[in-house]
Amino acid sequence: VRVAPDQVERVGVVGAGVIGGAWAAHFLRMGLDVSLYEPSSVAREGALELLDAAWPTLERLGLREGASRERLRFPETLEETVADAQVVQEATPERLESKQEVFRLLDAAAPADVLLLSSTSGLRMTDIQARCAHPERTVVGHPFNPPYLLPLVEIVGGERTDPAAVDWAVAFYAAYGKEPVKLDVEIPSFIASRLQEALAREMLHMVAEGEATVEQIDAAVVNGPGLRWAILGPGLSFHLAGGQGGMAHCLDWWGPLLDEPWSRLAAPELTPELRQRLIDGCEREAAGRSVDELAAERDACLVALLEARDRCRDAR
């Protein structure tokens, strides 16, 4: 019978690259036992170096009770790694064939009630789980780099995943210091990386056409929309840009401009249904807070971020 998602004590991590090593650091911070499987001694050394570098930072952010670097071990085999793990986080190279094989082995070795979570940044769990006898407990748990600091984990199952397993994964990450976002649909590259990719591709076009340099682009982002994106996503940003009228007013103004060449990405038609979905989403997020209240929260948070950023830069 599966352990409660907030009662986990032992985690298996498979792969000790940048992502696997960071997962290990995060789970250690959360007070868990971590079994980290990695056949390469070079990669194992790298994971220890990452842990050395990250640990003071994690101490500053706060360790959970019982958290200790001493609770990390490197088992010799995959079987030993998953033998007593209550959940397994996979973080091996991003190739479908090899992920399928890793999951086939994990599936054969781990008790059927243990969740197998993949850090894949773009593959579909439907494909990764293809060779598993118990695909119902396989779920994507995609972190963001650096995973010991950024809270986001995107969670989605494959066609043969049990919805209860997806919910367990959401509760597990939430209980252990993460901000899970559960997707309803399997889409290539999930949510955050798709948005990041759209922005990055526009950057490529600008640099390719000689319209802007990397430095100009980076300076524009960190001093403008980037600061806002740390506290407001693109949805609520537009909601606030609409003034008292919120997203509805913003769309009335923005809609006719979607054909302007303000990005190489063509916009979809702003149908009444799409319009309503955007407005409803912002209303749900605002949860009763007026635009003025949201703007006041944004400003207070922006001031705190600006002060924090200034202190960091001064400390250099």
Next chain:
Amino acid sequence: VRVAPDQVERVGVVGAGVIGGAWAAHFLRMGLDVSLYEPSSVAREGALELLDAAWPTLERLGLREGASRERLRFPETLEETVADAQVVQEATPERLESKQEVFRLLDAAAPADVLLLSSTSGLRMTDIQARCAHPERTVVGHPFNPPYLLPLVEIVGGERTDPAAVDWAVAFYAAYGKEPVKLDVEIPSFIASRLQEALAREMLHMVAEGEATVEQIDAAVVNGPGLRWAILGPGLSFHLAGGQGGMAHCLDWWGPLLDEPWSRLAAPELTPELRQRLIDGCEREAAGRSVDELAAERDACLVALLEARDRCRDAR
């Protein structure tokens, strides 16, 4: 003869909407006299309310010597507004015809050595300056909302703008609390809004296709890439994602994936020249700092941002 860009004492602001009112608040914070021209009494009231709301925040961020709300006045006419202003910041509605007319009037009223800066978010100065007798002193100075907090100002001249005027604008904004980014090329919507627009359009597609909701998208951004974008733009983000190999290694990995459907925005061809521009840009930004050093700076800053954000949320 033009005043030195760091010796300005009197600013004219034209238009008291959300942007003009915010410019007035910022310049007051910087210790300047502000003449704010706005024919609508409702808008003038709105600007005073904005100033009431923003002032405690600006006090917390720090006022320059001599800064005072008492240094704001509302002249009756445009002529009076610019009569003794040493620089003029325009912030009127975003319609080419009306901007051209405002600039014609400002150009006729202001001494020929006074810079006329436009807050336009997407129009070209080449078009705005069409009816000016002295177009050489007209420059775009595009802020980001809220302009009394976000440091970015994008600066670009039109075809008939004197390059020396563009440089004066850069020095003026830098001297008075802003982070100017000077563009070499006039492009629709400049840099930051183009990137923002690419990201927003991908959001529209995702919502339209039922792939994700506004709430999922916003949560993914603020807990993932958004936190990073407050300190690292998309260029340096990829540089760090490349590990010790930096941007070059990242492009070797990313290049073959640019045809993947990871965004509706098609990517340009990653030519050797584009590749080199991206690498060179990151090297210039890194300014000798190794990837490890940059990652350590990123982590320290992320921790500070996370702590600041937590304090803000707790204070709600």
